[in-house]
Amino acid sequence: MLERSKLADNALQALHDEDYDLPFNTQSLKHDGLIFMGGRRSESLNGEWTFCVDLLDTGLRQKWFSMLPEAPEDRSEPWDYDPYMGETVPVPSNWAMLKEKWYFFEGSTWYTRPLDMDDVDGEKRQFLRFGAAGYDCKIFLNGDFLGNHYGASTPFCVELTGRLRKGRNWIMACVNNTRTKDRVPMRNTDWFNYGGLYRDVCVFETPASLISDFFLYLVPDGTYSKICAEVSISGAQSGNARLSIPELSIDETISIREGGGRVTISAVPRLWSPDTPVLYDVSLAFGEDRVTDRVGFRQIERIGTNIVLNGAPLFLRGISVHEDDAKLGKVTTEEDLRRRFEHARELGCNYLRLAHYPHHERAAEIADELGFLLWEEIPVYWAIDFANPATYRDAENQLKELIKRDRNRASVIIWSVGNENPDTDERLDFMKNLAETARLLDPTRLTSAACLVNHANNRIEDRLADHIDVIGLNEYYGWYEENFEDLAKIGENSNPDRPVVVSETGADGVIGPKGPVKGLFSEDYMAEVYEKQIATLRQLNYVKGMSPWILYDFRVERRQNIFQNGYNHKGLIAADKKTKKKAFHILAEYYREIAALEESARKAS
Numbered sequence: 001m002l003e004r005s006k007l008a009d010n011a012l013q014a015l016h017d018e019d020y021d022l023p024f025n026t027q028s029l030k031h032d033g034l035i036f037m038g039g040r041r042s043e044s045l046n047g048e049w050t051f052c053v054d055l056l057d058t059g060l061r062q063k064w065f066s067m068l069p070e071a072p073e074d075r076s077e078p079w080d081y082d083p084y085m086g087e088t089v090p091v092p093s094n095w096a097m098l099k100e101k102w103y104f105f106e107g108s109t110w111y112t113r114p115l116d117m118d119d120v121d122g123e124k125r126q127f128l129r130f131g132a133a134g135y136d137c138k139i140f141l142n143g144d145f146l147g148n149h150y151g152a153s154t155p156f157c158v159e160l161t162g163r164l165r166k167g168r169n170w171i172m173a174c175v176n177n178t179r180t181k182d183r184v185p186m187r188n189t190d191w192f193n194y195g196g197l198y199r200d201v202c203v204f205e206t207p208a209s210l211i212s213d214f215f216l217y218l219v220p221d222g223t224y225s226k227i228c229a230e231v232s233i234s235g236a237q238s239g240n241a242r243l244s245i246p247e248l249s250i251d252e253t254i255s256i257r258e259g260g261g262r263v264t265i266s267a268v269p270r271l272w273s274p275d276t277p278v279l280y281d282v283s284l285a286f287g288e289d290r291v292t293d294r295v296g297f298r299q300i301e302r303i304g305t306n307i308v309l310n311g312a313p314l315f316l317r318g319i320s321v322h323e324d325d326a327k328l329g330k331v332t333t334e335e336d337l338r339r340r341f342e343h344a345r346e347l348g349c350n351y352l353r354l355a356h357y358p359h360h361e362r363a364a365e366i367a368d369e370l371g372f373l374l375w376e377e378i379p380v381y382w383a384i385d386f387a388n389p390a391t392y393r394d395a396e397n398q399l400k401e402l403i404k405r406d407r408n409r410a411s412v413i414i415w416s417v418g419n420e421n422p423d424t425d426e427r428l429d430f431m432k433n434l435a436e437t438a439r440l441l442d443p444t445r446l447t448s449a450a451c452l453v454n455h456a457n458n459r460i461e462d463r464l465a466d467h468i469d470v471i472g473l474n475e476y477y478g479w480y481e482e483n484f485e486d487l488a489k490i491g492e493n494s495n496p497d498r499p500v501v502v503s504e505t506g507a508d509g510v511i512g513p514k515g516p517v518k519g520l521f522s523e524d525y526m527a528e529v530y531e532k533q534i535a536t537l538r539q540l541n542y543v544k545g546m547s548p549w550i551l552y553d554f555r556v557e558r559r560q561n562i563f564q565n566g567y568n569h570k571g572l573i574a575a576d577k578k579t580k581k582k583a584f585h586i587l588a589e590y591y592r593e594i595a596a597l598e599e600s601a602r603k604a605s
Contacts, residue, residue: 020061024138024174027393029149029156031400035127035206035234036214038408039283039292042129042204045113045171049197051089052081054108054174064110065140065172083112083172091201092131094194094329104557108176111197115169125206125235126160131199131361133175134330135183140172150183150394152194153357153379154401160203173197182388184395185379190568191322191356192555194330199360207288209235214284215407216243217444218271218297219264224310227267227297232260233286241286248280256286271310272296272410274350277371279410296368296410302446302469307499307544309373309413315598316373316501316545317591318351319344319572323359324554326575332360339577341370343551347572347584348591353503353547356381356419358402367411374409375448375503375547377416378402380434384418386426392433399434403441412445419450419503420474423462432467450474450503458486459493460500471496472503473543477536478529479507484536491540502546505533508569509581514562521563526570527582534590548587552577 052059058080059065069084089095095102095109120126130137134152138145141163149156177195179187213232218224227248231241233256241254241261248269254261270278279294298310306313321340323330337360344352351373354363358376367374378398385391399417406412417434421427435447450472451462465471477487509515509526516522530548537543553571560566567575572584 015061017061020057024060024145024148025136026147027150027397028147029137029139029158030397031404033157033159034155034401034404035129035157035210035212036291037129037204038214039290040204040206042202045115045128045201045203046091047113048088049091050083050085050110050112051087051095052110053095053102053105054081054110055105057108059108059110059174065145065174066143068143069170081110083110083170089196091197092199092331094134094196094198094331096192096194096196097327097329097331106178106193106195108174108178109195111173111175113171115164115171115203117164117166117169120164120166121205123208124161125208125210126164127204127206128158128160128171129155129202129204130158130173130197131155131201132358133173133197133199134177134193134195136176136178137197138174140174142169151398151401152177153359154398155199155361155405156401182385182391182394184384184391184398185356185381186384188383189356189379189381190556190558192324192329192557198329198331207235209233209239209287210289211241211284211286211291213404214291214293215442216282216293216295217407218269218299220299220301220444222299222311224271224299225266225268226264227269228262228264229254229284230260230262231256231284231286234259236287239286241284244283244285245280269297272298272368273310274371274373277369277410279368293408294368295408298410300413300444300446302498305496305499305542305544307413307446307470312602314544315594316351316547317347317349317594318353318373318375318501318545318547319347319349319587320353320355320504320547320550321359322355322550322552322554323357324552325577326555329555332362334362336577337362337366340551341366341372343573343577344372345370347588348595351375351545351547353377355550358398358405361405364406364409364411368409372411374412375414375416375501376402376406376412377419378434380418380421380431382420383422384427384430386421386424386430392430395430395434396437399437400441403438407442407444414446414448414470415442416448416450416472417468418464419472420452421449423452423464428463431464435467446470448472448501448503453490455481455486457493458489460490460496465496465498469498470544471498471500473500474504475502476505476507478532484532487533487536488539491542494542496542499544500542502537502543502548504549505546506530506549506570506583508563509583510563510569511574511579511581514565516563521569523581523583527586530583530586534586548572
């Protein structure tokens with residue numbers, strides 16, 4: 001058997017050692033290994049990969065990654081898994097959506113595919129990029145362990161330089177989606193735990209010295225007259241980079257010292273906003289490397305209890321969104337993304353909350369193009385292990401990966417560092433540090449989190465509120481809380497000194513033959529809750545936006561009554577992403593009214 005083969009150290013080690021994971025749990029694939037991808041040529045590795053579920057982690061114990069291609073009749077040992085023959089699955093995909101027997105599977109799976117190289121240029125560098133893998137992804141090339149990545153929704157890069165060979169190479173990925181107490185999120189969540197390689201995978205080549213990071217933004221000093229560029233270089237430590245923005249007549253040299261450089265340039269760009277989503281073509285060159293992007297310039301700030309965009313107060317007319325599809329699971333397509341924004345447009349939205357984890361990077365690119373504002377967040381959700389340094393390290397890395405991925409997107413105005421967490425000393429330190437990290441990496445956006453309400457005192461009581469820019473308020477009056485009058489009293493008792501966004505509110509409404517005619521879970525009851533919510537929120541002038549829960553019904557394991565059947569039915573649109581509920585039209589009418597009032601105020605000024 002394989003435990004006695006040369007692949008394993010010895011039979012007892014392979015069978016009985018419960019520390020088998022330690023050599024492969026380096027978490028070495030992190031934010032500092034990300035490569036800026038704008039304009040880079042790459043080769044897609046999407047398609048069929050050989051696949052196997054591995055409930056007992058036999059693959060790491062037996063070192064499946066070391067197995068070389070060999071015809072079955074030539075083998076001296078029986079293989080428990082064949083990386084090169086057998087069942088295949090498409091990448092990207094979630095295994096839960098491919099076979100009923102995999103629907104609730106949580107554990108390790110193995111993906112294998114060949115990478116054929118006509119030649120390997122020793123003067124260049126080669127990388128793999130994974131758009132996302134849920135949750136712990138260990139990467140092997142030709143039997144060698146290259147590193148692992150934590151986090152189900154952020155991208156990571158793996159350098160292959162010096163390890164690729166001419167001809168056929170073999171890539172293996174061990175992907176594990178087990179929920180544990182020290183991960184982010186932890187074991188208890190309120191969305192489906194999809195696993196797999198569910199975003200794009202590609203391989204790309206760069207010069208020896210390359211542009212690893214590029215941040216371009218309008219300096220937030222209220223003058224709207226300066227643009228700052230920050231550049232990081234991997235490889236060379238000094239030299240000159242060249243920034244070009246033709247429409248602004250910018251052709252600027254950036255001096256690189258110790259692997260980085262920064263320059264501030266006088267310029268007066270047309271400002272990006274939902275009404276005028278102006279984007280500029282940008283290029284950056286260093287040596288033989290060149291990247292491009294399309295960037296909008298705007299200023300978002302908090303002034304008192306107002307959210308201010310380009311000097312004008314803003315009301316966020318929004319909706320919350322999950323990445324979930326009845327057929328594809330967490331896999332996101334261009335068609336799905338554009339449908340999402342079209343429905344948001346029909347609602348009258350200028351803003352979306354992308355909950356509760358980083359969504360596909362195309363979401364922010366399309367939002368830039370179409371003129372939608374975004375709240376993006378990491379899954380510091382419910383009862384995270386706030387006292388554990390390893391848990392904080394995971395959360396901080398996911399935040400840094402998200403910010404580095406999307407901080408050139410004008411549409412993103414809020415980084416959220418958490419949702420509905422208990423107010424403990426450990427949690428306060430954890431979240432304060434995340435908020436400060438966000439500000440250090442990106443001084444051009446606001447920070448937020450869904451904070452806590454003391455329902456006994458009817459007031460916002462969350463120490464974190466003093467350390468973020470926007471207070472997120474999740475409230476479900478009419479659903480989880482009964483008395484609507486308490487919602488108005490929260491405003492009277494809290495007197496917040498900064499803007500509040502109702503980040504969640506709503507009620508389940510089940511339509512079709514399974515839905516009740518009246519009472520809880522009926523479409524009419526859901527509509528009544530929205531009518532009462534809107535009537536109450538009209539009175540709360542400290543509320544500067546809302547993103548009700550949620551655009552579409554979505555799949556979740558924990559909701560299993562006769563009406564839910566494994567779904568959260570708070571969507572304004574059913575899981576078919578076509579059928580609008582009555583509450584959709586109620587909210588749309590409210591947003592049209594707000595937009596009309598804002599337009600009248602603009603004309604009057």
